[in-house]
Amino acid sequence: MSEGSSPNALESSRGPSISVVQVSIPNQPVQMQSVIQSHVQPSVIHATRQTVPTIQVVRVAPVEDDMSDDSDGKKRREILSRRPSYRKILNELSSPVSVSRIDEESNSSQSQDGESEDAASNLTANSLHYQQTPGTFQINADGTMTQGLQTLTMTNASPTSTTAVTAGATIVQYATGPDGQHYYIPVGNTGTMQAYQIATSGTLPQGVVMTTTGGSIGSPPQLGEEAARKRELRLLKNREAARECRHKKKEYVKCLENRVAVLENQNKTLIEELKALKELYCQKEG
DNA sequence: ATATTAACTCGTCAGGGGTG
């Protein structure tokens, strides 16, 4: 699957030229409404497309002539070059707005939406939030992990063979459940954590060969098994990364929505102020 | 009640960017 084959590829290639895209949906919750500014990746629009019935492109800057040749893959690749990550954009956005009044207003407007800004600011840290889901495990005092009615025993295996270090301080441990299934479990975190079941032969992704070891954690892994485990680990990390990326994107959109609300408020206030001043001026003149 | 459709979530892949 190549980016060029994607139906959005052409849209994406024109991405940098889009200066303002307004998503405007009457009768939709405020959460659904957003104004995406110039630095938003065009594919964000693709993402919003799913959540929103209509998308209005308010203003699109003229596309340069040399960009019209969509068959030129190299150019497209250049065009598709990355923009700052959501984390970077959020960092920029989290900087205070220049007019001091806005802060007061934002407090009032954001108090409706409570956690948005906190969540957005939290994104700057390498924080992973594990949600309590049906697939969630909890660590018991005796060192076992409970998922629903099942208990998963974590043996104290040597880190070299059963523990893998993933991004940051995330560590996953290879364990076997009572049902014989194998799991990668993030360890070293407090609170709830999600365990990832290693696919069995019936549900393995294509190209994966997973052999069972009989749950003997710490036994020297065989070659094919090692490759499969590496792949599984990579998938696990990517899964988490995708999850976090989506979370960040959500917060980013929320942040933009908040900013829109703040700026609209500010605009409204300034208009009223101007109106009042005009009236005052007219009264003095008259 | 069933079929259809839109919206949404999730996992995976691909590829660019950053870093040691």
Place this chain on the structure above:
DNA sequence: CACCCCTGACGAGTTAATAT
């Protein structure tokens, strides 16, 4: 340059709303 992270794109599955 290899490795890892991040994120767009895609497909599959689920759910809720609507049509028949």
